[in-house]
Amino acid sequence: MHRRLTFFLILIVTLLVQLTVSPEIGIGSVRPDVILVVTLCWALLEGAGQGALFGFFGGLLEGIFSTAVLGVGAFSKTILGYFCGELRQRVVSKSVIWPMIIIFFGSILSELIKFSAWAIVGLEERPPLSFGIIVGFALYNAVITLLVYPVISRFAEREEKAMMFQ
């Protein structure tokens, strides 16, 4: 119960930050995807199943509160959350550098998945694919991981302690 509540709270706060703060801290046309960053951090700390679930709900809510094609964001974040969670067993280091690197490449993959999905559903008004913007987006996400990862890991640790106490 406690675990679900933490999950839900983090999800709502992340959604609010994504919808309100993220557009305000954009550099040029590049804005960070806080939901993607938190999804991947959560997946690295909690595992594949949790990562997939966070990505699914985060992407779904983001889609509902925007004009994007509903389900595309959820699709990419679910897949990336799952595979990032799978990486947890392979990354031993506790350094924040690894999450940053994973989130950098995860962000690039996320955009490529989005563009592919848009192409598959035949979205007519697709933005032009710009690798410069994608790399800038990935870099921005990697940088904010420095702030997000320690916060999420603290919640995950508390969760583990609570479970141990029980």
Next chain:
Amino acid sequence: MIERQNQRQRILIITLVIICILLVTVYSRESKDGLFHRLQRFSMDIISPLQKGMSKVFSPVKDGIGFVVDMGKARGERDRLQEEVDELEEKINELEEAERENEDLKSMIAVQESNPDIDFLVVDVIGANPDIWERTIQIGAGYSSGLQEYMAILSEDGNLVGRIILCTSQASIVQLITDEKSSVGAMLQENGEMGIVEGEGGDSVRLELLNQDADVKMGDVVITSGMGGTCPPGIPIGIITEIGERKADLSIGILIEPEARLTRLEKVMVVVSPPPSTSPLEAEAGEKGG
């Protein structure tokens, strides 16, 4: 246990992916008034007041980021403009140089036209003597170009500069009229009174008139007399700027300011014809004779 958990996770991811695909399919097939589109509009109405509030709260941050981004752009723009300014300045310098050269050539042509009996050779000045006690310059032509010692040297505007005192195959040394060892036969343009112009070692030259009672006044123009055979007659030397008191030997100290800009020579004109009639030995013997 772990195997069962993995299986559950796989089922979960497959289920979620299928839901996503269904959502995308339904969303992209439904009309603008469909359920999901209406849900999006409704959700945006709910969140928009919050977004407006946050936009106000974060406006300083946004401005700060904008400032930093603009600074980067402004630096790039500044560097680009600086390069452009440098290029334009270079072009202006080139044009000014070309204009000056054009003016010099015009004045040289004018000198040539006003002296049809004299042949000139235009030569670049390539250096000056580092010795402060000698007023000489080096020009970029020597006997291989037809030059020889004691040839007269004129400035671009046709005023007397000096004469060649040393000639090599590719270069020559020119003794300026201001050099202490220089002496040139001269006369007053006004009344033809003869004299000798001698260097003082400074920026001016001194005129020694043969007739001590000659009528001389400030501003009189002094020209070459042709005496001595090194300089053709009628070449302007300078203007009288100072007339001193008569000395014990009855001579008058007359100072002349040379017409040629001797400190800013870039090109000079060598009088190649008529050639100097005085041989080096004769000139040496009568050095003070011009």
